[in-house]
Amino acid sequence: MRKLTFTVPAEYGDAQLKGFLRHFCGVSARLLTDLKKEPLGITVNGAHATVRKILQVGDRVQLMLPEDSAAPEPVDLPLVPLYEDSDLLAVDKPTGMPVHPSFGHARDSLANAVAAYFQRKGESLAFRPIYRLDRDTTGVLVLAKNPYAAARLAQGISKVYLAVCEGVLEGSGTEDGPIERLPGHTIQRCVCRDGIRAVTHWRTLCHSQSHTLLAFRLETGRTHQIRVHMAHRGNPLAGDDLYGGSRIYIDRQALHCVQASFRHPVTGKDRCIIAPLPRDFCTLLEICGLQFPQNLSGDAREVDRFYEF
Template sequence: MKTQSNRFTLNFKVEEQVLLREFLHARGISKRTLTAVKYDGGQLLVNGTEQTVRHIVRAGDMVTVQFPKEQPSDGLTPESGALTILYEDEAILIIDKPAGQGTIPSRDHPAGTIANYIAGKFLEEKVPSTVHIVTRLDTDTSGLICIAKNRHIHHLLSEQIQKTGFYRNYLAFAEGHIAKDDFVIEQPIGRKDGSIIERIVCKNGQFARTDGKTIGHFEKNGSKYTLVSLELHTGRTHQIRVHMQWLGHPLVGDDLYGGTRNLVNRQALHCATIGFSHPLTGEELMFKSELPDDLKNLIQI
């Protein structure tokens, strides 16, 4: 894997005779991606010669996929800004996001987001890609975010998420005393009528599952709360916040979903661990982020 002519490029060695289309499909390259390669300035090369997907490849052939150069999304202005980068290679980028910073531009946060800063980084470094957010966090949620450097990489990682092969673990402080050591919340989530922001548990919502484990119980300033470890099996908007509200234990600081802000001035939620297979090498990767100080203070009583 490398960039050629300012384009993201993948190379594959053929092991058996097959149609080029089938060979590429077996390597996770979608029909949509192939269409983009064909019409948006990419190339399919076999042993250095351009070919169509109907070409028959044979054992020993070298297939090169040159992806089109991607343009920044409309409304995403590249900006210069600090990023806490935990890992980076030619395919992915892992960022540790502070609470209070948006992941992508919105009406309330049109600039200064993680996506703005990554777009600026890509522009400065001449990375031929727009920003592909694989795992997104709410503005007031801290922790790990995964970014893909190409639409094909985004596609491969999204498939991992859909097949539950992408591990996402959060640490959260929930109001009240959760008695169970382990719990599973499997409740559908949909948009709340009349709101463009809030979600609720509802029968016609999308399937959502959150697994929880109780870590410890605390009491501070007259408030009882529980530290929990939460694993996402789906990625619905506000999933953890909605599920914990449904359980009767909204997150500390989450006033949108019934929590109070007498202990911390944001939802007490932190993406602490993500793990997945590298979309190109298959290597198992795991990344961790420590609790920020405002949430550590909820333990240090």
């Protein structure tokens, strides 16, 4: 059971415990409700406290996060952890693995693999990915081990994606086209005036005569966003046959989440998680004549500077 401890600062002296938990600690309304149901879910200086309690400077507020009641079915599948502590797990998601179980993928999802990983460690935790990656998109995926970390991270992760697109692009740009489901389709999306706002920033890293290696940062998080925007401008991702890309050099969309940066939800320290390029992506770069500095995967600060827009 995860235990969090906070010390009341001067600006919250004479404040109600509820306000301190919601605004200083960042406890969500849902988690606060769950904590109130636990006998010792919320204590002040070691004693049970109601949320109406008036705090004093220096009080020690402790939260005992509820145990998870349900976890996905554990299945022993390959899993590569990139970072782990008491609150977070970051993994390198492989191609061909959906994030969540679904029809036809009940036992081969990332959720199943993570459940087995936790089981081997004697833990039973709910599956809490902070964001999703498409089944054939590879790279960093960050998961929270408890509801507090999940709520704090929900809007606070900055990701960089790498992709190889068809055609030659130079410089940088922004795609700002609303996205919605393609009429008559359940999976495929399209840019449509009546869709949901979607903004994609891109920068060219290098190009050959036929392909371009791009870095992306997203302002929004729509399904297939990068894939749809690049196809709409006439530069589909290599391998992305759903949106017009050729599979001659790679048999899935050439899209990789290379970096996830965030402020740790508990310690407040800045973290930068890097996922090395998968083999098929490296092979594609070589075939297309795209040069990429492979040694960037070693130093997070160097990588962060390299991908700065």
